[in-house]
Amino acid sequence: MLVFGHxxxxxxxxxxxxxxxxxxSAFTKRLxxxxxxxxxxxxxxxxxxxxxxxxxxTLNNGRLVGHTLVFLLILSLAGHLLYxxxxxxxxxxxxxxxxxxVFDWMWLDSRTLLWPLFGTSFERLAIxxxxxxxxxxxxxxxxxxxxxxIGVLTLAWFGLHLLQKRSLLPFLKYGKTxxxx
Numbered sequence: 358m359l360v361f362g363h364x365x366x367x368x369x370x371x372x373x374x375x376x377x378x379x380x381x382s383a384f385t386k387r388l389x390x391x392x393x394x395x396x397x398x399x400x401x402x403x404x405x406x407x408x409x410x411x412x413x414x415t416l417n418n419g420r421l422v423g424h425t426l427v428f429l430l431i432l433s434l435a436g437h438l439l440y441x442x443x444x445x446x447x448x449x450x451x452x453x454x455x456x457x458x459v460f461d462w463m464w465l466d467s468r469t470l471l472w473p474l475f476g477t478s479f480e481r482l483a484i485x486x487x488x489x490x491x492x493x494x495x496x497x498x499x500x501x502x503x504x505x506x507i508g509v510l511t512l513a514w515f516g517l518h519l520l521q522k523r524s525l526l527p528f529l530k531y532g533k534t535x536x537x538x
Contacts, residue, residue: 358460358504359495360398365508367397367456368515388449389532396453400424400461408479409487418482424463425472429454460504 371393375385395402400423408418422428429451436448463470469479484490494501519525524534 358501359491360401361508361512362501362504363397363401363457363460363508364394365511365515366460366504367453368394369507369511370456371452372515387445388452389446390528390534391532392446392449393453393532396450397457399450399454400428400457403428416479416481417484417487418479420461420463420466420469421479422472423454424458424461424466424469426458426470427472429458 368390371385371388371390375382377385401419403423404421405419408416408421412418412421432447432451432454436451439446440448458470468475472479495505496502519528519534522534528534
């Protein structure tokens with residue numbers, strides 16, 4: 358899954374959960390959706406530059422530390438501690454990162470997900486042209502292009518909703534909309 362799938366589907370799930378039973382809805386409506394979107398991309402924001410740029414010669418892998426359960430647990434624990442003090446921002450990043458790992462099907466890559474239980478090294482991938490690889494996946498792999506289409510449609514719907522409700526500025530300033538704040 359690429360950018361739009363991660364961001365759009367995470368946003369869609371969160372907005373759908375925000376319309377659920379009052380106790381759960383009250384929590385999801387407090388989330389800063391900007392941070393949620395950032396969190397949904399955070400594992401790739403960390404790992405893609407590390408694995409494909411900094412460690413290109415040795416790893417060339419975009420699923421490193423940010424795609425591990427250790428990273429998610431540290432982020433979640435720190436987020437929970439801050440939440441108990443009235444700050445929700447780090448827990449919001451953890452929620453977005455959780456959905457990223459789910460959408461990347463990380464349970465199928467237990468060596469990365471459960472790092473460092475199976476050793477401290479990450480798998481080296483043989484990808485010569487990363488952009489060509491991503492483009493080819495986008496046009497040929499349903500596990501990539503279907504979530505991307507869903508994500509684009511969700512983000513487009515959300516953008517139109519913001520414009521229609523004149524909520525674009527509140528969203529940009531506070532991460533809230535008229536229907537989720």
